Amino acid sequence: MNQGKSILTIGQYEWRRALARKKVALLIIFTILVEFLPFAVLTLLPLPSFLEEVSGMMWFIGALTPHFFFLQFVALLIGSGSTAEEYGQGTADIILSKPISKMSYLIGKFLGGMTLFSFIALLTTVLAILLATFTFGAQSNLEFAPTLYLSLIFSTLVFFSLGFVMGEVFRSPTIAYLIASSIYITSFILGPFLVFANSLTGDPFYLDISRALPTWSVQNFPIIMSQELFLGSETLPFIASSGPVVGGTLIEAFIGILVYSSIGIVISFLRFLRTDVTKKSID
Amino acid sequence: MPAAKSPISTENLVKRYDKYNEIGPISITLERKGIFGFLGPNGAGKTTTIRMILGLVQPNEGSVRIFGEDPFKNPVKALYKIGYAPELPSFQTFFSGEDVMNFTAKLYGINQSDKRRRIKGLIEMVGLGDHARKKVGKYSKGMVQRLSVAQALINDPELLILDEPTLGMDPAATIHFRDLFKTLSSEGKTILISSHQLDEVQRVATHIGMINRGRMVFQGTTASILEAFSKEFSIKIELEKINDDVLDKIKKLSYVKEVKISTNGIQVILNEKKDLRADLADDIIKSGGRLKTLSLHNATIEDAFIETLRKENK
Numbered sequence: 001m002n003q004g005k006s007i008l009t010i011g012q013y014e015w016r017r018a019l020a021r022k023k024v025a026l027l028i029i030f031t032i033l034v035e036f037l038p039f040a041v042l043t044l045l046p047l048p049s050f051l052e053e054v055s056g057m058m059w060f061i062g063a064l065t066p067h068f069f070f071l072q073f074v075a076l077l078i079g080s081g082s083t084a085e086e087y088g089q090g091t092a093d094i095i096l097s098k099p100i101s102k103m104s105y106l107i108g109k110f111l112g113g114m115t116l117f118s119f120i121a122l123l124t125t126v127l128a129i130l131l132a133t134f135t136f137g138a139q140s141n142l143e144f145a146p147t148l149y150l151s152l153i154f155s156t157l158v159f160f161s162l163g164f165v166m167g168e169v170f171r172s173p174t175i176a177y178l179i180a181s182s183i184y185i186t187s188f189i190l191g192p193f194l195v196f197a198n199s200l201t202g203d204p205f206y207l208d209i210s211r212a213l214p215t216w217s218v219q220n221f222p223i224i225m226s227q228e229l230f231l232g233s234e235t236l237p238f239i240a241s242s243g244p245v246v247g248g249t250l251i252e253a254f255i256g257i258l259v260y261s262s263i264g265i266v267i268s269f270l271r272f273l274r275t276d277v278t279k280k281s282i283d
Numbered sequence: 284m285p286a287a288k289s290p291i292s293t294e295n296l297v298k299r300y301d302k303y304n305e306i307g308p309i310s311i312t313l314e315r316k317g318i319f320g321f322l323g324p325n326g327a328g329k330t331t332t333i334r335m336i337l338g339l340v341q342p343n344e345g346s347v348r349i350f351g352e353d354p355f356k357n358p359v360k361a362l363y364k365i366g367y368a369p370e371l372p373s374f375q376t377f378f379s380g381e382d383v384m385n386f387t388a389k390l391y392g393i394n395q396s397d398k399r400r401r402i403k404g405l406i407e408m409v410g411l412g413d414h415a416r417k418k419v420g421k422y423s424k425g426m427v428q429r430l431s432v433a434q435a436l437i438n439d440p441e442l443l444i445l446d447e448p449t450l451g452m453d454p455a456a457t458i459h460f461r462d463l464f465k466t467l468s469s470e471g472k473t474i475l476i477s478s479h480q481l482d483e484v485q486r487v488a489t490h491i492g493m494i495n496r497g498r499m500v501f502q503g504t505t506a507s508i509l510e511a512f513s514k515e516f517s518i519k520i521e522l523e524k525i526n527d528d529v530l531d532k533i534k535k536l537s538y539v540k541e542v543k544i545s546t547n548g549i550q551v552i553l554n555e556k557k558d559l560r561a562d563l564a565d566d567i568i569k570s571g572g573r574l575k576t577l578s579l580h581n582a583t584i585e586d587a588f589i590e591t592l593r594k595e596n597k
Contacts, residue, residue: 009389020377090373094434097337097367098390099359277339279330 006100010108015116017085018078027077028120031070035062035124039131056140060148060226062128067121067152068219072159072184074120078113079163080176083268087171087278096277106272110265114160118153125149141230151222155257158214159184161264168268171278187215211248217256224250288351290315290442290473296335296345298328306331306497308345313442313475313490318468320488320505321477322588328497329477330370333446337367349442363391366435370446370477372427376420380411380430383419384437391438405433410459424451432460436467443467443474449483461487485584493588495595505584510556512587515540517552518563521575525549529572536566550580 018024039062047055054061083106086092096105125145132139162183166176191210198206210216228250290313297307306328313319323329334340336347338354338361347354352361374383384402393401406415409429419427428451435443445464449457457480464487468474478484484491485505492502501508522529525544533551534542538559543550553559558579567574 005392006390009386013386016377017375020375089375090369090371091375093334093339093369094367094372094374094387095390096339097362097365097369098387099361099363099392100390101358274341276341277334279334 003101003104006104007108007111010095010100010105011112011115014082014109014112018081018113018116021081021085024074024077024081027070027074031066031074031120031124032127034066034070035127036131038062038065039135043135055136056138057231058136059129059132059139059142059145060231062132063125063145063148063152064222065128066124067156067222069188071117071121071124071152071156072218073181075117075156075160076163076180076184077177078117079160080167080180081173082109082113082164082167083272084167084171084173084176088173090279092277093279102273103269106269110164110268113164114153114157117156117160121152121156122149125152144226144230147229148222148226151225155218155221155253157261158218158257158264161261161268162214165264165268165271168271184215187213191215207247211252212256214256214260216248217253217260220248221250221253221257224248224253289313289348290350291336291475292348292351293332293336294346296332296342296347298331298335298340299343307342309494309497309499310345311492311499311502313473315473316468316471317489318464318474318476318487319490319492320484320584321475321492321494322479322481322484322584323494324592325479327494329494330446332494333367333444333475333477337362337365337444363438364441365444366438366440366442367444368428368431368435368446368448370450372431374419374427374430376418378419379416380406380419380422380426380433381415383430383434387434387437393438401437401439405436408436408463409433410456425453425456428452429456432463441472443472445474446477447479448476449478449480457483481585481588482583488584491584491587493591495592500591500595501587508587509584512590513556515552516556516558517550517580518560519548519550519576519578519580520563520567521548521577522567523573523575526572529567529570532570533563533567533572536563538562548576 042051051058083092086095096102125148129139129142129145159180163176163180166180167173170176170179191213194206194210194213198204198210292312294310295308296310297305299305309328309332311319311332321329321332331340335342336349336354338347338358341355349361350364354361378386381402384406385398388398388402406412409432411426411429411433414422414426419430422430428448432445432448435445443464448464449460452460461483464474464476468487468489476484476488488505490503491505491508493500501511503511530542530544530549533539538554538557539551540554541552543552551563560577560579564574564577
């Protein structure tokens with residue numbers, strides 16, 4: 001069988017496997033609920049004036065909200081379980097004893113997980129557009145929705161790769177998920193803390209560190225890109241507290257994503273190709 | 284370099300985990316169409332050796348070839364003619380038996396029309412016909428083992444590697460699979476069976492290899508090993524009527540060392556390690572005895588196994 005077909009077979013298998021996991025399914029349902037909830041609340045309450053001004057851009061806020069937190073956990077969960085669970089269950093042995101190269105297996109696993117995530121992100125983005133239109137009426141700048149969606153996928157590569165590399169290094173899904181989530185949460189909390197430290201001391205060093213955190217690139221790449229494409233100087237609620245305060249450019253965010261995800265991908269491939277297939281983990 | 288095109292050929296394979304935990308050097312060359320019984324106590328290194336052969340564990344030294352191909356450099360070519368059923372197999376529990384077979388067939392690139400026919404045939408052959416659509420999570424241990432053997436046969440392999448294939452199976456299934464392995468071997472497949480069930484291995488294996496503490500301690504044809512480990516050959520006979528005169532004549536035969544009489548029958552211990560049943564039968568008839576049954580009794584694989592362990596552990 002050629003390499004392309006092997007990758008496709010493993011990718012399809014990865015979709016089925018990931019969706020069969022209850023925790024992934026639950027997190028997806030939870031993310032969709034998070035998407036629904038604010039819109040549901042806003043239909044019941046009188047609309048605050050600051051939201052009325054940007055009601056045509058509510059699809060954008062709706063698409064970004066899950067990306068800022070829950071979707072990163074979904075990415076971490078899919079990534080960390082991708083190879084680690086195969087070791088834990090002892091299924092890696094059977095698959096890799098078939099005529100398939102280790103490279104095809106890992107590429108199939110990575111792409112399978114990432115395309116599954118992309119599908120979930122597509123669901124939340126489409127849902128955001130539909131809910132915003134239903135709740136706030138006609139939305140503006142919808143022609144940029146595909147670009148925003150692609151930027152969300154690209155920026156999530158960071159935490160998907162982090163989960164993936166942790167799964168391959170520790171070969172235990174629970175340990176991998178705990179460590180990867182801890183890194184994400186630490187980075188998530190440290191960002192605002194460093195901004196606060198800068199506001200107290202005025203030292204730009206804190207902002208430089210803040211921009212070097214993985215969460216900065218992940219959160220700001222879609223925002224800066226949207227600002228350059230269609231938002232211009234318009235300040236939307238909640239995004240004002242992230243990108244504009246810390247500063248930084250689109251290219252910095254792009255490089256941050258590229259560097260962090262490349263490190264994760266390279267380490268996981270090297271580890272997988274150079275070590276034995278673990279028979280069964282203690283997880 | 285190991286011999287080319289042999290189903291399995293390993294040369295001085297060594298796997299070193301730490302100073303005290305080393306497997307090898309292991310050199311095995313399998314002949315085509317035979318059944319190779321791979322024996323050894325728990326932790327001897329059987330499964331690690333198999334996993335090195337399959338390219339799942341990288342050896343520190345030595346080389347391995349499957350039909351002349353290196354499974355580490357060219358896994359697609361090397362593993363294409365192989366079927367492998369691991370020890371304590373695991374499959375995705377949300378898969379049905381049929382899904383497992385479908386997925387495995389896809390990995391081998393088997394086309395759609397062949398796939399359906401083969402899956403149906405193999406599932407029936409291993410006795411899972413009524414459970415093909417049931418989730419693997421609901422299978423018993425024995426059923427998972429059956430499925431494992433079925434998926435190993437999906438590509439009609441030339442070489443079948445079975446690690447403890449009948450573990451967890453009931454006696455009827457064990458007999459069924461023993462016959463199946465014999466049939467597959469007679470059809471031209473080479474089979475490597477790693478097992479603790481020594482009597483099972485003795486019944487099917489044409490060749491035996493034994494590993495202890497990570498080293499091969501013997502390998503050869505089953506017959507040659509049994510002969511080497513037999514201290515003496517004996518023939519068990521049953522006469523219609525035990526006659527002292529006949530017994531005396533048997534005792535005086537040049538190739539007879541001793542005659543033992545018990546409630547189970549008469550055991551004639553021979554001077555030589557030879558199958559002299561025909562000679563003995565002739566001599567009994569000539570001396571007026573009426574023979575009911577006659578069987579050769581020599582060492583079993585279990586005897587060889589125990590004897591080897593005793594020597595090794597000294």
